Amino acid sequence: MSLHPVTVSESKDTTFIEHLAVLGVGLIGGSLAASLKKRDCVKHVSGYGRSQANLTLASRLGLIDKVSNSVEEAVRGADVVLIASPIGAIGELLDEIRQHAPKKAIVTDVGSAKAGVIAIAESALGDRFPLFVPGHPVAGSERSGASAADPELFVDHWAVLTPLNETDPDALRIVRRMWEAAGAKVKMMTPEAHDRLLAMISHLPHATAYGLTMQLARQDGRDDLFDLAAGGFLDITRIASSDPVMWRDIFIDNRDEVLSLIAEHKNVLSELEALIETRDLAGLEGWCAEAKRIRDRLAKHVSDQEL
Amino acid sequence: MSLHPVTVSESKDTTFIEHLAVLGVGLIGGSLAASLKKRDCVKHVSGYGRSQANLTLASRLGLIDKVSNSVEEAVRGADVVLIASPIGAIGELLDEIRQHAPKKAIVTDVGSAKAGVIAIAESALGDRFPLFVPGHPVAGSERSGASAADPELFVDHWAVLTPLNETDPDALRIVRRMWEAAGAKVKMMTPEAHDRLLAMISHLPHATAYGLTMQLARQDGRDDLFDLAAGGFLDITRIASSDPVMWRDIFIDNRDEVLSLIAEHKNVLSELEALIETRDLAGLEGWCAEAKRIRDRLAKHVSDQEL
Numbered sequence: 001m002s003l004h005p006v007t008v009s010e011s012k013d014t015t016f017i018e019h020l021a022v023l024g025v026g027l028i029g030g031s032l033a034a035s036l037k038k039r040d041c042v043k044h045v046s047g048y049g050r051s052q053a054n055l056t057l058a059s060r061l062g063l064i065d066k067v068s069n070s071v072e073e074a075v076r077g078a079d080v081v082l083i084a085s086p087i088g089a090i091g092e093l094l095d096e097i098r099q100h101a102p103k104k105a106i107v108t109d110v111g112s113a114k115a116g117v118i119a120i121a122e123s124a125l126g127d128r129f130p131l132f133v134p135g136h137p138v139a140g141s142e143r144s145g146a147s148a149a150d151p152e153l154f155v156d157h158w159a160v161l162t163p164l165n166e167t168d169p170d171a172l173r174i175v176r177r178m179w180e181a182a183g184a185k186v187k188m189m190t191p192e193a194h195d196r197l198l199a200m201i202s203h204l205p206h207a208t209a210y211g212l213t214m215q216l217a218r219q220d221g222r223d224d225l226f227d228l229a230a231g232g233f234l235d236i237t238r239i240a241s242s243d244p245v246m247w248r249d250i251f252i253d254n255r256d257e258v259l260s261l262i263a264e265h266k267n268v269l270s271e272l273e274a275l276i277e278t279r280d281l282a283g284l285e286g287w288c289a290e291a292k293r294i295r296d297r298l299a300k301h302v303s304d305q306e307l
Numbered sequence: 308m309s310l311h312p313v314t315v316s317e318s319k320d321t322t323f324i325e326h327l328a329v330l331g332v333g334l335i336g337g338s339l340a341a342s343l344k345k346r347d348c349v350k351h352v353s354g355y356g357r358s359q360a361n362l363t364l365a366s367r368l369g370l371i372d373k374v375s376n377s378v379e380e381a382v383r384g385a386d387v388v389l390i391a392s393p394i395g396a397i398g399e400l401l402d403e404i405r406q407h408a409p410k411k412a413i414v415t416d417v418g419s420a421k422a423g424v425i426a427i428a429e430s431a432l433g434d435r436f437p438l439f440v441p442g443h444p445v446a447g448s449e450r451s452g453a454s455a456a457d458p459e460l461f462v463d464h465w466a467v468l469t470p471l472n473e474t475d476p477d478a479l480r481i482v483r484r485m486w487e488a489a490g491a492k493v494k495m496m497t498p499e500a501h502d503r504l505l506a507m508i509s510h511l512p513h514a515t516a517y518g519l520t521m522q523l524a525r526q527d528g529r530d531d532l533f534d535l536a537a538g539g540f541l542d543i544t545r546i547a548s549s550d551p552v553m554w555r556d557i558f559i560d561n562r563d564e565v566l567s568l569i570a571e572h573k574n575v576l577s578e579l580e581a582l583i584e585t586r587d588l589a590g591l592e593g594w595c596a597e598a599k600r601i602r603d604r605l606a607k608h609v610s611d612q613e614l
Contacts, residue, residue: 088588138535158535187535193528200526201540208515209543210598211575215568217601219507221500228445228465228494230609233508236516236543240602244595251583251591261522262580266573268518273569276558281395284558288551291517294524295547302537 016177017042021078021101023071023093025049025058028110028137029084030149034063035182038151048074049085058146071096078102080174083109087249090117094124106171108133108178112198113254114162114191130168133175134191136160136198137184144243155183156306162191199257206247207262209240323484324349328385328408330378330400332356332365335417335444336391337456341370342489345458355381356392365453378403385409387481390416394556397424401431413478415440415485419505420561421469421498437475440482441498443467443505444491451550462490463613469498506564513554514569516547 020036022029025047036042047064048071049055055067068074075081075097083093090109097107107125111117114134121132139157159179163172176186189197216233219225251258275284327343329336332354343349354371355378356362362374375381382388382404390400397416404414414432418424421441428439446464466486470479483493496504523540526532558565582591 138538157538160535187531189531193531196526197528197532197535200523201532201536204522205519205540205543207576207579208519209602210595211572211579212512212515213598213602213605214578214594215511215572215575216507216605217597219503221504224494224496224500225504225508226605226608227612228467228504229508229605230612231445231464232546233512234605234609236512236546237602237605239539239543240598241606242595242599244592244599247595248588248592251579252586252588255583255586259580259583262576262583265518265522266576268522269514269569269573271521272514272518272558273566276562276566276569279559279562281555281559285551285555287521288517288549288554290524291520291547292549292551295516295520295544298520298523298533298536298541298544299548301533302541305534305537 015040015043016174016181017080019044019046019078019080021045021068021074021081022047022064023049023074023081023083024085024089025055025064025146025149026084027144027148027153028139029082030058030061030063030146031151031153032082032084032110032137032178032182033058034061034149034151035154036178037062037065039181041178041181046074046078050089054146058149061146061149063146063149072100075101075105078105080178081105081107083107083111086243086246087111087113087117087253088245091120091124094121098125098128103128104131106131106133106168106174108135108175110135110137111253112136112202112250113257114194116253118162118164118191130166131171133167133171134162134164135175135179136162136194137179138198138202139184144246152183154179157184158187159184160187160189160194162189162194164191195254195257199254199261203250203254203258204261204265206239206242207251207258208265209237210247213237213240322347322350323481323488324387326351326353326385326387328352328375328381328388329354329371330356330381330388330390331392331396332362332371332453332456333391334451334455334460335446336389337365337368337370337453338458338460339389339391339417339444339485339489340365341368341456341458342461343485344369344372346488348485348488353381353385357396361453365456368453368456370453370456379407382408382412385412387485388412388414390414390418393550393553394418394420394424394560395552398427398431401428405432405435410435411438413438413440413475413481415442415482417442417444418560419443419509419557420564421501423560425469425471425498437473438478440474440478441469441471442482442486443469443501444486445505445509446491451553459490461486464491465494466491467494467496467501469496469501471498502561502564506561506568510557510561510565511568511572513546513549514558514565515572516544517554520544520547 045064048068137159352371353373355375444466
């Protein structure tokens, strides 16, 4: 947890959203709703999702004010609609939003890949597309569902927004304010830069963690493996415990970048293989030292940011 | 840190080693020396290593009783000689041990790969080989050097011993007692099983962490990458901050298993690529779900062990 106090700055005493509709009240949707409610930024939160049990829990936990039985019911009268479902469900949700949300409703999402979502939103929302603000809070955990929601989840984490030329400046301002109110730092970039970057820092590492875990299961001597994997291996593969449906969708939605980086990763491993194969001691030491230098610099960058 | 009290059991009040010589007073050698001294298991610890500054620090921290200026000086009169240097230095050290240590001295090591070390020891130690007990404490950290030593490092971690048919039972008993006194749980296995297992749970993950880090450095948009890598990426690549010389030696020493598992890992990643490439939603979800099931079972195994 962060040592810093929550930054609520300009939004401290102001309710700036009358009615927030959250579609998908899981870790991210539930945490943002809880965060905005806790900071008095929103008057009313309606929630809709596929699992009635999860919605009931979200309501009992106070993440949302009202359980809605349909998208139509959830978005009726909403000022801001937050789509926090797995990416695969977004097209259908956007269709319903276009039909049932107020004309002036701002729509935003939290998907881990942006180019695909933007293409879907452009076609689904039509002339409402300028009020769609593509977003992605780079925070999370391997846990999922309303039970994992935490109003402090976004504090001191980055939220990336990838607005387009046609994005309405006021819509962008409100969505930015929403993430800042939740304690996040906001960064703008193009959808393409976002997708490449996230593939590198998150999607590829998930692929390698899944891969390491699958590979472990195929080895002989399971008991000894499980005993000894207690240390580092368990840490390294933590993200392989993430939600499979969410990751299926992310891998597909950011398909080109993910495939490009997995191929690149195999090539990097081939460099290492060649150094080991040829017993190139100097080359191997240099390669490991270069990786250490980069990792140490990254760690320093992070600790400098936290000062 | 562990919640368990240190288990010193039978060795509580007993000094069972008169003189321990530690060759390489880094994280592992320094921690074991400190642990045995703290628990009154050893009367005198001499230490030798390449870096005078590190040895001086080890002495000032009380990890060792005496800084020796040569291997000869360190092992003279020793009952147990612990080799805790990078694997690459072991051959030379064993030569000196054969020449200068008492005939009855037990020799043990902490190398992360066993088959290679055993072959070197067999040829270097000659008729003293039965007193060599190959060992490997599966504990560590990305930190290195005497400054990182911790007498509690091994508590509740596994120490693997890979004795051979010709290994002297009394030597094995003393080395086992030494690790148990330091709080470790001891497991016996063949050198081959150890090397395959460690390649899977440690050496391959190091390769992927190094690979991810090298790959990060080659992407465009360094500032944004470093900002956003603050979360999961930093955790996943933690082990890429490990000592490059140590890892150069491990990769070379466990060359066959490491190469075999890197090749296997690339094949596993190719399975994932094919599922993404063909947009096989069901297959992809099943693959991620299977990995999650294994990782969750591993996490449960670990938490059951800790009860």
